[in-house]
Amino acid sequence: MSSQIKASIMILTQNTIERKVYLKTTLYFLFRNFNNKYKYPITILHEGDYKERDIKEIISGIRGDECKSLINFKELNKEDFELPSHINKEILEKSINTQIVPYWRNKKYRLMCNFWFKNFIKYCDNYDYIMRLDDDSIIEEPINTDVFKLLKENEHVYMSNIVHVDCGLCNYNMKELFSNLFPDKKEELDKLFVSANINNDHNIYNKFKELYKIINNTDYNDDNININMPIMYYNNFFVTDVNFWKRNDVKNYVSIISNNPNFYYYRYGDAPLQTILLSLLEPNKITRTVFKYSKKLQREAFIDLNNNIHSFMPNNYDNSSCVIVNKK
Numbered sequence: 001m002s003s004q005i006k007a008s009i010m011i012l013t014q015n016t017i018e019r020k021v022y023l024k025t026t027l028y029f030l031f032r033n034f035n036n037k038y039k040y041p042i043t044i045l046h047e048g049d050y051k052e053r054d055i056k057e058i059i060s061g062i063r064g065d066e067c068k069s070l071i072n073f074k075e076l077n078k079e080d081f082e083l084p085s086h087i088n089k090e091i092l093e094k095s096i097n098t099q100i101v102p103y104w105r106n107k108k109y110r111l112m113c114n115f116w117f118k119n120f121i122k123y124c125d126n127y128d129y130i131m132r133l134d135d136d137s138i139i140e141e142p143i144n145t146d147v148f149k150l151l152k153e154n155e156h157v158y159m160s161n162i163v164h165v166d167c168g169l170c171n172y173n174m175k176e177l178f179s180n181l182f183p184d185k186k187e188e189l190d191k192l193f194v195s196a197n198i199n200n201d202h203n204i205y206n207k208f209k210e211l212y213k214i215i216n217n218t219d220y221n222d223d224n225i226n227i228n229m230p231i232m233y234y235n236n237f238f239v240t241d242v243n244f245w246k247r248n249d250v251k252n253y254v255s256i257i258s259n260n261p262n263f264y265y266y267r268y269g270d271a272p273l274q275t276i277l278l279s280l281l282e283p284n285k286i287t288r289t290v291f292k293y294s295k296k297l298q299r300e301a302f303i304d305l306n307n308n309i310h311s312f313m314p315n316n317y318d319n320s321s322c323v324i325v326n327k328k
Helices: 017-038 052-060 089-098 107-123 147-153 174-181 186-191 205-216 248-258 270-281
Strands: 007-012 042-046 071-075 129-133 158-160 163-165 193-199 224-233 237-241 286-288
Touching (some): 007 107, 017 052, 107 129, 107 248, 174 224, 174 270, 186 193, 186 270, 193 205, 224 270
Parallel strands (some): 042 071, 158 286
Antiparallel strands (some): 129 237, 158 237, 163 224
């Protein structure tokens, strides 16, 4: 393990043809641009759908015995991807079926968000630091610094790359939730959200009224929709000190937030939740490392659950999804 730092790179995946292709590509660029040099163990998390031959197929695509030995597959506990008992399945299904925005997603996505917000820490007992990397994420250029060492030396608790503003409808009432948890942090919270209004002549207004009625069992009567869009680190890549997430106060906040039904009925993202919690508790211990990096949505168009085609890619090939200014 590089420099005696107890760290691991964690990738959550599924054994489907599509996800397997993405995983192989992610691992290729991970080794090519970072881990061939630093040699950190890689933990591939799955729900029991990776069998012996599937594991052999993935490892066979890794070059060299030393790099192959870094790969470990870990089956998750079944309850990590089970819907909590207090969530009404009928309400959730109706909410998901509204598909109010293209990235409203499905039940599986919400469970994934819950995993990376609440459950991932259960698999970190052997490490002081972990890196999350999604199975469709590509490190597009060499990272010339050991990011684990950088985090440790600077006594930071969290490092990410891309800064993004998330959907205010997906995260509806998230600001209010944090305001109740942190009543003395109003000024800080105001800086972590971008406010906007959706008028009743907008085509999304009636869709939101339908959604609101499904979730709250009462009509939405305001003439506009006030939304607060969270500013977040795009956390399909992050490096973190696991001891932060083991703190009693942090575990308590995580439990309260993840048990809020809006987490599922809307589509609260793990990225804004992590970013806001870290920003309120350890604002001086968050940092960025900038390198060219992309996820599937920055490389290709996608089809939503209503069979509509969407494209959120940069308009040229000079950029991935972030502007490169200072490289570390």
